[in-house]
Amino acid sequence: EDKVVQSPLSLVVHEGDTVTLNCSYEVTNFRSLLWYKQEKKAPTFLFMLTSSGIEKKSGRLSSILDKKELFSILNITATQTGDSAVYLCAVVSTSGTYKYIFGTGTRLKVLA
Amino acid sequence: ETGVTQSPTHLIKTRGQQVTLRCSSQSGHNTVSWYQQALGQGPQFIFQYYREEENGRGNFPPRFSGLQFPNYSSELNVNALELDDSALYLCASSFAANYGYTFGSGTRLTVV
Numbered sequence: 001e002d003k004v005v006q007s008p009l010s011l012v013v014h015e016g017d018t019v020t021l022n023c024s025y026e027v028t029n030f031r032s033l034l035w036y037k038q039e040k041k042a043p044t045f046l047f048m049l050t051s052s053g054i055e056k057k058s059g060r061l062s063s064i065l066d067k068k069e070l071f072s073i074l075n076i077t078a079t080q081t082g083d084s085a086v087y088l089c090a091v092v093s094t095s096g097t098y099k100y101i102f103g104t105g106t107r108l109k110v111l112a
Numbered sequence: 113e114t115g116v117t118q119s120p121t122h123l124i125k126t127r128g129q130q131v132t133l134r135c136s137s138q139s140g141h142n143t144v145s146w147y148q149q150a151l152g153q154g155p156q157f158i159f160q161y162y163r164e165e166e167n168g169r170g171n172f173p174p175r176f177s178g179l180q181f182p183n184y185s186s187e188l189n190v191n192a193l194e195l196d197d198s199a200l201y202l203c204a205s206s207f208a209a210n211y212g213y214t215f216g217s218g219t220r221l222t223v224v
Contacts, residue, residue: 004154034212041200041217042116043155048212088154097168099145100204100213102154 002027004091006103014111017079021106023089024071031092033065033072038086038105046074046087079110115139116205116216124222125193133188133219135203143208144186146178149200149218161186190221198223 004025013019023033032050036043047056049065049072056063060079065072076083086107090100115138125131137144143162147155157170161180175191184205190197200220204213 006154036215041220042202042215044215045212090154097160099157099160099168099170100147100155101157102147104152104154 002091002093002095002101004089004101004103006087006089006106008106009104010107010109012109012111013079015080017110018075018077019079019108021074021076021087021089021108022071023073023103025089025091025101026070027091027093027095027101029093029095030067031094031098034090034092034100035063035072035074036088036090038088039084043088076108079108081110081112084108084110116141116203116214118201118203118216118219120219121217122220122222124224127193127195127223129193130189130191131193131221133190133201133203133221135186135188135205135216137184137186137203137205138207138214141205141207141214142184143206143211144180144184145204145206145213146186146188147202147204148172148197149202150196151199155202158188193223195223197221 035046047063052067086105089103117136145160146158149155160168179187200218202218203216
């Protein structure tokens with residue numbers, strides 16, 4: 001059965017800290033891996049990763065994919081209170097139909 | 113601001129009732145997927161519609177059904193509501209069946 005596992009489930013840090021969020025997967029017909037930030041309702045897109053070893057970067061956020069070991073990490077440096085959210089990892093599978101398989105998310109709380 | 117709009121934003125229903133949730137896709141998007149997100153969980157794929165035809169379904173019973181209209185707006189219908197159907201229902205649209213999705217803000221359904 002396809003699965004996506006995120007760790008840790010929750011994390012509390014102070015402003016300025018650096019955090020690393022993990023996502024491992026076992027999915028048939030892997031197409032890509034995406035990271036989303038969910039603050040209230042709509043998940044907002046952060047990164048799409050399709051190739052191993054190529055870091056994607058946006059400001060203080062960066063992410064990389066390892067297709068051999070089947071995992072991805074999302075790094076946030078110099079965290080701010082506005083980074084507090086649930087971070088979702090989703091793997092795109094084309095098995096049967098094109099669909100997203102989500103992990104349960106990592107709840108990040110950044111304290112001032 | 114997301115281009116996918118969902119209505120209503122909140123809904124309370126009684127067990128056994130039926131409910132219809134609505135989604136207006138982002139302009140130019142012909143594919144829509146629906147996801148169920150229970151509290152503390154990641155979104156789970158319900159089904160996908162492409163050009164008014166269902167072209168993929170997750171592990172949900174037949175009482176979950178959908179429609180996509182010629183203008184590519186969509187409905188999710190749930191019959192015989194159960195307490196476990198309480199969740200955030202997310203609609204996501206794309207301009208093609210195998211491209212990245214834009215999520216709406218969701219409808220929070222509470223079944224009592």
